[in-house]
Amino acid sequence: MPTLSNRLLPRTSSSAAMLLLLASCGHQEEQPAPAPPVDAVTVTTSEVPNIIELPGRIEAVRTAEVRARVDGIVERRLYQEGSDVAAGAALFQIDPRDKQAQLAQAQAALNRAAAARANARSVVARYEPLVSRKAVSAQEYDAALSDARQADASVIDARAALDRVRLELGYTTVRAPIAGRVGKAQVTEGALVSASAATLLTQVNQLSPIYATFTQSSSKLLDLRQLVRSGELRIPNLNAVEVHLVLENGQQYGVPGHLNFADQTVDPSTGSQTLRAQFPNPERILLPGQFVRARIIAGTRRDGIAIPERAVQISNEEASVLVIGRGNVVAKRTIELGGQSGGKWLVQSGLRSGDMVIVDGWMKVQPGQTVTPRKLGNSAARTPARPAAAADNR
Secondary structure (H helix, E strand, C coil): CCCHHHHHHHHHHHHHHHHHHHHHHHHHHCCCCCCCEEEEEECCCEEEEEEEEEEEEEEEEEEEEEECCCCEEEEEECCCCCCEECCCCEEEEECCHHHHHHHHHHHHHHHHHHHHHHHHHHHHHHHHHHHHCCCCCHHHHHHHHHHHHHHHHHHHHHHHHHHHHHHHHHHCEEECCCCEEECCCCCCCCCEECCCCCCEEEEEEEEEEEEEEEEEEHHHHHHHHHHHHHCCEECCCHHHCEEEEECCCCCECCCCEEEEEECCCCECCCCEEEEEEEECCCCCCCCCCCEEEEEEEEEEEEEEEEEEHHHCEEECCEEEEEEECHHHEEEEEEEEEEEEECCEEEEEECCCCCCEEEEECHHHCCCCCECEEEEEEECCCCCCCCCCCCCCCC
16 A cells, blocks of 8 residues: 555656756746847948939020011911921011011112212212312302212111111011020911010020039038048049939939039029039930939049948938947948949948948848848948949939
């Protein structure tokens, strides 16, 4: 017959085993999770292109508003709207009959003046031999000379009036003042146009070459000049500064342009200055009023910093990266971006040489977390001197 202690032994052993199991499980939960691996690059400085990105608008190199220079009724439109025209091409025909009548009147006035001049000259010619013989008084001779001079002036005046009417008759055929693309007609056949009101008929824009204009804050340009004076930035002459355009659909315009103008005054309302670049436009892709983004290659930075594009996080127009500090602990760093070049962001501020930036794997870690970095090299490797063709993703 088992004793009381023997009957309690199995239950006591089972309880002890359960306690050991629970202790073992608790010990496993307290073990820290392994540090996740991430790919990182070490920031180094090198000579990189100084790319400034600015929004801008396309403007025609030359714009001519075609306006009426005589009064009359529009008879015909002589061009196709939206077509390219040569300088001097006929655009509109205004009823010329009124000017033709005025031309006939002016011609008649000139003929009368010429006849009066011929008579006055003949009187002078008859008086000249008579003056010496005292047959004609000196006073009569002087009056004849005066009449002849007035007749000469009347002929000049009549000829000028004739030329003016002839010129106005020429204005009845409205011609393109410059070569370019002509726009929509602002008047139709039968419309009354006025020279005094300078009625707008249409507009002609020269589209090749073409301008792109941008504005930059005066403070940024002062910073740029300071970098040039300090030797940190080397920048060529204005006409040698290359500019690349990104179109509204995100595509890069294939033909580079060059800066050709920098305004020397500051707009007091915005505190900015105007920059302008000229671009070839043989296929008429760039049109006046079009919105573009410019990537201006304003020289090279001697100690610039470039990091892979995929390392940068952009949220609410703020750029940041995750850096690995002491003990492989992750920290967030806000940075100021420049332009893009060869798959890399150019960093204006926020990073320094020696910083380790997470390139891949930053989406699965948080600031303050410990990671296992796998170094990919340094950030300066393979940074080309020309801007990438990729669109601006900011």
